[in-house]
Amino acid sequence: MSEETAPAMLVILRHAPHDSSWLREGLDVALVAAAFGQRVTLLFLGDGVEALRPGQSAGALGQKGTHPTLDMLAMYDIEDIRVDRDSLERRGLTPDALGWTAAPVDVESLPALIAGSAAVFNF
Amino acid sequence: MQNAPLRYAVVVQGGPYSHQAAHSALRFARAVIAAGHRLQTVFFYHDGVYNASRLAAPPQDEPQLREGWQALASEHGCELLVCIAAALRRGLIDEGEAARHGKPAHSLEAPFVLTGLGQLVQAAVDHDRLVTFSP
Numbered sequence: 001m002s003e004e005t006a007p008a009m010l011v012i013l014r015h016a017p018h019d020s021s022w023l024r025e026g027l028d029v030a031l032v033a034a035a036f037g038q039r040v041t042l043l044f045l046g047d048g049v050e051a052l053r054p055g056q057s058a059g060a061l062g063q064k065g066t067h068p069t070l071d072m073l074a075m076y077d078i079e080d081i082r083v084d085r086d087s088l089e090r091r092g093l094t095p096d097a098l099g100w101t102a103a104p105v106d107v108e109s110l111p112a113l114i115a116g117s118a119a120v121f122n123f
Numbered sequence: 124m125q126n127a128p129l130r131y132a133v134v135v136q137g138g139p140y141s142h143q144a145a146h147s148a149l150r151f152a153r154a155v156i157a158a159g160h161r162l163q164t165v166f167f168y169h170d171g172v173y174n175a176s177r178l179a180a181p182p183q184d185e186p187q188l189r190e191g192w193q194a195l196a197s198e199h200g201c202e203l204l205v206c207i208a209a210a211l212r213r214g215l216i217d218e219g220e221a222a223r224h225g226k227p228a229h230s231l232e233a234p235f236v237l238t239g240l241g242q243l244v245q246a247a248v249d250h251d252r253l254v255t256f257s258p
Binding site: 009021022025028029032033035036038118119121122123 | 168169208209239240241243244245247248253255257
């Protein structure tokens with residue numbers, strides 16, 4: 001099976017930055033999977049879309065921001081980045097307002113995306 | 124018809140006695156084996172790493188989670204892998220890392236093993252099923 005046709009690992013990010021370590025630890029799994037030669041799809045869903053707002057640097061509590069990690073995705077060849085359109089709209093966001101390029105997807109497409117993935121990591 | 128045995132990996136992301144996830148994961152692990160499948164790998168990540176603490180002293184009339192995982196390892200040979208990055212920042216540290224970081228004690232020992240996230244990715248590749256338990 002060529003790398004192009006092999007199903008990707010799907011990492012779903014559902015938590016906002018700063019409040020918990022879910023987002024950071026989820027991104028770590030994505031980066032390590034890519035470093036191990038896996039094709040990775042990232043899906044920002046629910047509160048996870050907050051991570052794509054511009055300016056997510058270190059928070060007031062001194063945690064590391066996720067902004068630098070998101071900047072590294074391209075370096076790890078993680079280019080399939082998707083964001084749930086409905087989650088954006090509920091938070092008054094549009095794809096243009098995001099700090100990173102992410103392809104908006106409709107909720108109806110998620111079951112097929114999940115079913116077609118080699119493995120699903122849900123954070 | 125008896126289904127062919129599958130190779131299972133379980134990911135535990137909930138802390139012990141805080142969330143249902145750790146309890147459900149252990150019960151699921153036993154059920155997988157009872158159903159004739161093979162549980163090869165348990166990976167502890169996020170707050171799930173606390174399940175590996177050798178210093179936990181839960182009341183005797185509550186489920187003994189750590190002993191449960193140990194029993195699975197000794198009776199069925201499944202690996203108990205703990206993410207080292209998630210563990211060290213939460214105070215889960217084995218003897219070698221304790222010495223390396225100048226810590227006065229260690230909180231993690233065999234059969235639990237500190238390892239990298241790459242092993243979680245490998246588990247997803249190597250097993251027929253990877254089932255995650257999160258709070």
